[in-house]
Structure formats: structure tokens, C-alpha cells
Amino acid sequence: MVVEKHLNKVILASDVYAICFQHALTTEKQEIMGLLIGEIDEEQCISRISGCMILHRSDKQPDRVEISPEQLCGASMYAEKLANTLNRPMRVVGWYHSHPHITVWPSHVDIGTQTTYQMMDPLFVGLIFSVYQSDSRARSNQVQLTCFQASTHEGSKLERREVPLFIETSPFQSYNLDGIAxxxxxxxxxxxxxxxxxxxxxxxxxxxxxxxxxxxxxxxxxxxxxxxxxxxxxxxxxxxxxxxxxxxxxxxxxxxxxxx
Structure with a gap:
């Protein structure tokens, strides 16, 4: 069962947005994935994302991604190292993946995955980058981004809950530069x-x-x-x-x- 505590706002650093966006554009055949690092204001339920960890895919699939416990553990260790470097609390606060050629909305599998994460951390958040969607009228490719959590509807049905997302302009931090490199x-x-x-x-x-x-x-x-x-x-x-x-x-x- 999803815990009722939920996020009110997510603030995403512009350099992290650039990394996730660049990662999503690397392939239009399979979904990509990564984990988000940042801080949580527990009282106001605000997540501030200032770093990320690009994940290696052992099994590339066109319609789903899987994050292993080992990768979550590695991201937690990276967050601890970053916390020591920046001298402020950092932790894994969410995940991101891409939807090439399809809608930005999370599938039932995505919502199920998000639900699992929220059982461990009710303020965990998901980002989806929809890329390579063709718009025949505009003769261009559309890019969309959604920020979501899972919630229960009518006591049992799981559904997407949109979370307000704000992209904060910031210079490229050295640790994020290492990530994109x-x-x-x-x-x-x-x-x-x-x-x-x-x-x-x-x-x-x-x-x-x-x-x-x-x-x-x-x-x-x-x-x-x-x-x-x-x-x-x-x-x-x-x-x-x-x-x-x-x-x-x-x-x-x-x-x-x-x-x-």
C-alpha cells in the first residue's frame, strides 16, 4: 500500500536536467535509466535534485527498465561520498527513464515500480523523458518531461499523481560534469x-x-x-x-x- 505522505514540489538543477535529457537522446530504440541524488525538506515535502547517476543497462529493452538492488546500493554510496564532499546531506531521491517514440505518461509497470520505491521512501519521485515523438503538423520531434508519484484512487486503484516540477538555473557542477563525461x-x-x-x-x-x-x-x-x-x-x-x-x-x- 502506498504511504499517503507525498511530495509538494520538485526542484531540478538545470545541469542535472541537461544530463538526463542528453542520456534520453542517446537511443530511440530502448529505454534508458538513472537515479537522482539530492536533498529532501521533510517538513515542506520538497525535493531538491542536484545530482544523478547514469546506470548501466545489462538488458536493453524497448519498453521497460530495471534497476537492480546493487545499483541502488551503488547510488547510495555515491550520495554519501557527495555528501562528504559538499558538506550537506545527500541521498537517492528518485529515478528517471526515457520513453522513446511513445507518450510521456507512465505505464502501469512504471507506476508499479514507483509504488515499490515509495514503500521504502514515500517522498521518492520519478521523472520520464519522452523523446523522438514526431509531430507531422510541426514537422519536428517533440520532447516532454513529467514528474510523478504513485497514489491510490478510491482506496485500491494505483494511478499517477503529477508533482509540480521547477528547473533551477545553475552552473555545471564538477561532479555532474564527471557524470556526463x-x-x-x-x-x-x-x-x-x-x-x-x-x-x-x-x-x-x-x-x-x-x-x-x-x-x-x-x-x-x-x-x-x-x-x-x-x-x-x-x-x-x-x-x-x-x-x-x-x-x-x-x-x-x-x-x-x-x-x-
Whole structure:
């Protein structure tokens, strides 16, 4: 049974939003997943998400994701390490995953998963990024984001409860920068492992050659569609930051001249 205590608001740091969004866009064939790190205001029931942990998928599925107890434990250890670094309480406060080519609304499986998490922590939250939804009228791909918890309706039926979500502008924190920099490495590891399983299941050299070719294509896709754009984006962010620093230095110099 879902505990009645629920979130009133979620504040998501913009750099975490960027990481989750970038992760969701890495594939339009399977769902991706990760865990959210942050702080909880227990009195006001407000969740502030300031970090995340991208998870490695051992089994890539087009319509569902599974987070293992080992991954939850690893995320908890990461949160403790982050708490020591930032000198403030941090914990696993939620999860996120993608819905490629389908609606942003959580499925009954998603709501069931969310219910399980809320049994452990009633303020646990779920984020879903819907990507690669085509809009024929606008001739574009739509991206949607929902923030939800599970709740009971009429005493027994489980349903989605929308949670107000606010994205807070913030600079890229170093620990989140490390996370997004590791994204290509995680994707490459997933591809290598999935093709290794295929190779172990066949002794046909032609089949192995076929698998190697597709593995190479997948790795090239990661470099061209993920690593390269991420590098270009980070370079643009760096250049924008340098320009901002110069502008602030100019303003500072003017203020000092005015004081004198």
C-alpha cells in the first residue's frame, strides 16, 4: 500500500536536467535509466535534485527498465561520498527513464515500480523523458518531461499523481560534469557486452563477422552522435563562461573607477 505522505514540489538543477535529457537522446530504440541524488525538506515535502547517476543497462529493452538492488546500493554510496564532499546531506531521491517514440505518461509497470520505491521512501519521485515523438503538423520531434508519484484512487486503484516540477538555473557542477563525461564510456560498455553475448551464442564465423560489423556501427554512432556533440556543447559553454568573466571584470573595473 502506498504511504499517503507525498511530495509538494520538485526542484531540478538545470545541469542535472541537461544530463538526463542528453542520456534520453542517446537511443530511440530502448529505454534508458538513472537515479537522482539530492536533498529532501521533510517538513515542506520538497525535493531538491542536484545530482544523478547514469546506470548501466545489462538488458536493453524497448519498453521497460530495471534497476537492480546493487545499483541502488551503488547510488547510495555515491550520495554519501557527495555528501562528504559538499558538506550537506545527500541521498537517492528518485529515478528517471526515457520513453522513446511513445507518450510521456507512465505505464502501469512504471507506476508499479514507483509504488515499490515509495514503500521504502514515500517522498521518492520519478521523472520520464519522452523523446523522438514526431509531430507531422510541426514537422519536428517533440520532447516532454513529467514528474510523478504513485497514489491510490478510491482506496485500491494505483494511478499517477503529477508533482509540480521547477528547473533551477545553475552552473555545471564538477561532479555532474564527471557524470556526463562518463556517459559515452557507459554506452560503449553496454554495446560491447551485448555483442559479446551474441558472439558466445554462435560458433558461425560469418555470424560473428556480422555481429562485429554491427558493433562497429554502434560504436561509431556513439562517437558521432553522442561524444562529438557533447564536446562541442561543452566548448560552447566554456566560451560563453569566458565571455561572461570578461564582462564581469569590465563591470568591476568601472565600479572601482567610480568609487575612486
Amino acid at each position: 562518463n556517459l559515452p564510456k557507459i554506452l560503449i560498455q553496454e554495446e560491447v557486452e551485448s555483442h559479446s553475448i551474441s558472439d558466445n551464442e554462435t560458433s558461425d564465423p560469418i555470424a560473428r563477422l556480422h555481429n562485429d560489423a554491427f558493433k562497429t556501427l554502434a560504436l561509431v554512432h556513439i562517437v558521432s552522435k553522442v561524444s562529438r556533440p557533447m564536446c562541442d556543447d561543452l566548448v560552447q559553454r566554456l566560451n560563453a563562461t569566458k565571455l561572461r568573466i570578461k564582462e564581469l571584470e569590465r563591470i568591476k573595473a568601472q565600479l572601482l573607477m567610480g568609487r575612486n
